[in-house]
Amino acid sequence: MQRGFEELFNIDGQSGRALMPYPHDPHHNPDIKGWEAISAAERIEKIKPILNEVELATLQASIGAISGNTMENTGFFDLLRWWALSGYSAAGVFEFTETYKIATGQSSFARMIFEEALATGNLRYTFDTVISTVEDSGALVKATTLSNTKWLAKRLVSTIPLNVLSQVQFNPPLPPKKLAATQKGHINFGAKVHLEAEGSDLRSWSGAAWPSKRVFACHGDGLTNAGKNTHIVCFGSNNEFAHPREDCKEFAAEVKQLMPMQINKVIWHNWLKDPFSLGTWCVFPPNYSFQYLEALRERHGNILFSSADWALGWRGFIDGAIEEGSRAAKQIIDELGFPKKIAGLL
Amino acid sequence: MQRGFEELFNIDGQSGRALMPYPHDPHHNPDIKGWEAISAAERIEKIKPILNEVELATLQASIGAISGNTMENTGFFDLLRWWALSGYSAAGVFEFTETYKIATGQSSFARMIFEEALATGNLRYTFDTVISTVEDSGALVKATTLSNTKWLAKRLVSTIPLNVLSQVQFNPPLPPKKLAATQKGHINFGAKVHLEAEGSDLRSWSGAAWPSKRVFACHGDGLTNAGKNTHIVCFGSNNEFAHPREDCKEFAAEVKQLMPMQINKVIWHNWLKDPFSLGTWCVFPPNYSFQYLEALRERHGNILFSSADWALGWRGFIDGAIEEGSRAAKQIIDELGFPKKIAGLL
Numbered sequence: 001m002q003r004g005f006e007e008l009f010n011i012d013g014q015s016g017r018a019l020m021p022y023p024h025d026p027h028h029n030p031d032i033k034g035w036e037a038i039s040a041a042e043r044i045e046k047i048k049p050i051l052n053e054v055e056l057a058t059l060q061a062s063i064g065a066i067s068g069n070t071m072e073n074t075g076f077f078d079l080l081r082w083w084a085l086s087g088y089s090a091a092g093v094f095e096f097t098e099t100y101k102i103a104t105g106q107s108s109f110a111r112m113i114f115e116e117a118l119a120t121g122n123l124r125y126t127f128d129t130v131i132s133t134v135e136d137s138g139a140l141v142k143a144t145t146l147s148n149t150k151w152l153a154k155r156l157v158s159t160i161p162l163n164v165l166s167q168v169q170f171n172p173p174l175p176p177k178k179l180a181a182t183q184k185g186h187i188n189f190g191a192k193v194h195l196e197a198e199g200s201d202l203r204s205w206s207g208a209a210w211p212s213k214r215v216f217a218c219h220g221d222g223l224t225n226a227g228k229n230t231h232i233v234c235f236g237s238n239n240e241f242a243h244p245r246e247d248c249k250e251f252a253a254e255v256k257q258l259m260p261m262q263i264n265k266v267i268w269h270n271w272l273k274d275p276f277s278l279g280t281w282c283v284f285p286p287n288y289s290f291q292y293l294e295a296l297r298e299r300h301g302n303i304l305f306s307s308a309d310w311a312l313g314w315r316g317f318i319d320g321a322i323e324e325g326s327r328a329a330k331q332i333i334d335e336l337g338f339p340k341k342i343a344g345l346l
Numbered sequence: 347m348q349r350g351f352e353e354l355f356n357i358d359g360q361s362g363r364a365l366m367p368y369p370h371d372p373h374h375n376p377d378i379k380g381w382e383a384i385s386a387a388e389r390i391e392k393i394k395p396i397l398n399e400v401e402l403a404t405l406q407a408s409i410g411a412i413s414g415n416t417m418e419n420t421g422f423f424d425l426l427r428w429w430a431l432s433g434y435s436a437a438g439v440f441e442f443t444e445t446y447k448i449a450t451g452q453s454s455f456a457r458m459i460f461e462e463a464l465a466t467g468n469l470r471y472t473f474d475t476v477i478s479t480v481e482d483s484g485a486l487v488k489a490t491t492l493s494n495t496k497w498l499a500k501r502l503v504s505t506i507p508l509n510v511l512s513q514v515q516f517n518p519p520l521p522p523k524k525l526a527a528t529q530k531g532h533i534n535f536g537a538k539v540h541l542e543a544e545g546s547d548l549r550s551w552s553g554a555a556w557p558s559k560r561v562f563a564c565h566g567d568g569l570t571n572a573g574k575n576t577h578i579v580c581f582g583s584n585n586e587f588a589h590p591r592e593d594c595k596e597f598a599a600e601v602k603q604l605m606p607m608q609i610n611k612v613i614w615h616n617w618l619k620d621p622f623s624l625g626t627w628c629v630f631p632p633n634y635s636f637q638y639l640e641a642l643r644e645r646h647g648n649i650l651f652s653s654a655d656w657a658l659g660w661r662g663f664i665d666g667a668i669e670e671g672s673r674a675a676k677q678i679i680d681e682l683g684f685p686k687k688i689a690g691l692l
Contacts, residue, residue, distance in 0.1 A: 087433060
């Protein structure tokens with residue numbers, strides 16, 4: 001994978017450093033624009049002659065694990081950003097995107113953020129609530145739920161993900177470019193499936209498969225809490241999954257073809273069918289960032305758009321969500337001052 | 347410099363990665379303890395035979411620029427931390443510690459932080475005020491200034507730098523280990539001197555000198571705002587400087603011996619004589635971190651200690667100050683809730 005990645009990103013004789021010197025300012029070097037328009041498939045076609053069969057298959061499986069889509073639909077540019085953000089090395093990509101975990105688990109991390117927000121005394125909330133319309137009168141923004149509850153605020157921060165945004169009606173309507181960006185959407189329809197395999201033999205196992213129906217890449221990711229079994233993380237395709245229970249059986253069966261194992265437990269969530277996400281972490285298709293990134297980041301009157309899906313840095317990661325949340329919070333504090341009570345249920 | 351640094355830090359055949367895998371958790375690998383006790387001089391002695399004269403001089407000048415002290419007084423461990431934090435490479439050390447600047451300048455950055463704090467409506471402040479005693483009654487902490495003004499709060503966050511802390515009297519007294527740490531202090535007595543050199547010829551110049559009385563390392567750091575002259579940053583020794591005007595003349599004269607130039611302006615601040623700092627950015631002496639770091643970070647009743655001088659990560663940098671400020675803020679919010687009005691002038 002290392003050799004494949006190195007060839008893939010060496011578009012300037014400097015492993016991408018010259019063409020993308022500052023990954024948090026991705027359009028900084030205007031010469032990168034031509035590369036932004038191409039797909040992973042087009043770039044792979046160019047380096048095919050210098051890779052052997054195994055290198056080529058591993059490379060495509062690794063890219064599929066990142067983008068959750070075909071090489072044709074994956075933008076080369078977003079892969080290059082992962083590479084640049086990770087210090088322009090394959091070891092960096094592994095270290096920066098997969099190595100570290102929060103000791104108490106990701107759910108506890110989310111809960112802590114929520115509890116800290118609650119502790120301010122300034123938070124009212126509702127979960128599992130579909131917002132159907134968002135109206136900006138100029139003085140106040142009104143968000144109306146499907147069940148016709150109304151929320152009013154001086155400013156509204158929309159964290160609606162990219163692939164869901166076009167389903168909410170805005171009034172005044174979103175500007176054409178932002179609307180087009182949300183209709184096109186991002187292309188990550190991948191599946192991330194967690195397996196518990198019997199015993200500890202597979203703790204250092206990695207597997208990759210390409211071409212493949214479901215499973216692109218897997219690896220042992222430590223032992224389960226009891227210390228007896230192995231946690232295996234798998235990345236693959238989620239496309240055309242329909243019945244969660246059957247689908248994960250199919251996925252697990254394909255993993256077993258890669259490596260025989262006894263699977264005791266499967267954990268996954270179908271983010272593609274989840275109406276609040278309609279996709280997994282954001283990966284842009286070819287020819288998208290230069291066209292739409294700025295429009296996605298723009299405010300619309302009193303509505304601010306804050307999502308990891310258009311973060312400049314670690315787009316699609318929790319880090320990107322923090323980046324975007326901070327951006328909106330600072331903007332609103334600058335405009336309205338520090339919060340006393342700025343939102344209320346009507 | 348690159349070759350010198352690579353040999354200096356290759357204490358495990360992996361450029362330090364094995365012995366210091368997580369620089370933000372610096373004592374993680376207990377095998378690093380022996381290395382923590384030695385000085386830069388002791389480590390240099392070991393690699394001397396494999397370096398040539400220029401490599402050896404450049405290495406020592408570069409270390410002097412980091413630590414602002416002799417090789418004997420500089421802890422090898424803190425140098426290794428800079429190396430590990432910078433991705434275990436000399437290019438990383440340059441990139442992470444010297445390359446990027448805030449476009450509007452560092453003073454504007456500090457002002458923005460201050461103004462944001464002011465905007466909360468919860469800040470009262472005084473500058474140029476010497477605190478002589480800090481007393482914790484259990485219910486309230488009282489800080490008394492030299493001019494006998496008293497400040498009261500439920501919690502007090504002391505950001506008094508390491509080298510100043512022993513001059514403030516605490517009641518109850520600081521625990522023996524914390525007190526010993528503050529009495530020993532850190533060893534950075536360096537000088538950072540900014541020069542404006544006529545013309546743009548020196549914009550890419552770098553110089554190093556060792557042994558040297560005053561000047562260890564210099565480099566061109568962009569052009570001045572008018573775009574005509576060159577900003578040169580110099581790192582060197584501040585020891586025994588007494589008269590600011592004369593001292594910077596002496597410093598500038600030494601730079602001119604390295605490279606002839608017409609100097610139009612000199613800007614520097616004698617942090618060593620400044621009663622609110624008594625040193626520059628924190629660098630630990632040998633045999634200090636394992637002994638004192640934990641004690642420095644500990645609270646003392648209702649007094650929290652928050653300074654870049656005992657940050658775990660970028661110690662001595664603004665990043666370390668943010669790390670420490672966040673730590674104290676989170677602790678206090680957890681204990682007292684979000685601020686209404688927690689401090690007032692008596």
